[in-house]
Amino acid sequence: MQDDLVGRAAHRADITARAERQMAAIGVDPAFIDRLVETFYGRIQSHANLGPVFESRLSGRWPEHLTKMKAFWASVGFKNGAYGGKPVQAHHGIAGVTEGLFIEWLVLFRQTLVDMEATEEAQAWFMATAERIARSLVLALFYNPALDDPARRAQPSG
Numbered sequence: 001m002q003d004d005l006v007g008r009a010a011h012r013a014d015i016t017a018r019a020e021r022q023m024a025a026i027g028v029d030p031a032f033i034d035r036l037v038e039t040f041y042g043r044i045q046s047h048a049n050l051g052p053v054f055e056s057r058l059s060g061r062w063p064e065h066l067t068k069m070k071a072f073w074a075s076v077g078f079k080n081g082a083y084g085g086k087p088v089q090a091h092h093g094i095a096g097v098t099e100g101l102f103i104e105w106l107v108l109f110r111q112t113l114v115d116m117e118a119t120e121e122a123q124a125w126f127m128a129t130a131e132r133i134a135r136s137l138v139l140a141l142f143y144n145p146a147l148d149d150p151a152r153r154a155q156p157s158g
């Protein structure tokens, strides 16, 4: 039992160490993630369309949001389990959020990575990850599977 737990902890530590090496090789360390999150959400706040939508939900809670987003990106990048939230639930019911805003979010994220002179590989990694999550959030928020139910489709007339 004890050996099992020790073995599992060692295995997790190996996975994290490998992920940290892989991220370091493309120029990403915890300090880069902190800087990226601070720069990106600073830009979000002054963005004409994204700013008010975030502010309506996060007014007075920005420091906690940034801490959570740093943990989120560290968790994905370094596989260290730092984040354990529920992103889909968190995005439900945000006033004014549209599918088009997700595109604007991704454009701003890419521009931030370019301006921070992230390596090509880091840009590719962050964008692939963000696009994957954006796609699943858009599906969860705006596409109702019930609408694709053939039983609910209008019968062709004539």
Ligand code: HEM
Binding pocket: 053, 054, 057, 058, 065, 068, 069, 072, 084, 085, 086, 087, 090, 091, 094, 097, 098, 101, 102, 105, 129, 130, 133, 134, 137
């Ligand atoms: C237009 C696009 C987006 C808007 C307006 C938006 C807005 C928000 C807001 C307001 C919150 C805070 C929710 C709360 O604490 O009450 C949040 C949390 C979060 N967002 Fe987004 N978001 C967008 C896109 C994305 C994308 C593309 C990602 C993927 C990288 C993402 C990842 C997250 C995560 C991980 C959280 C923390 C969820 C938790 O509480 O555990 N968001 N978002």
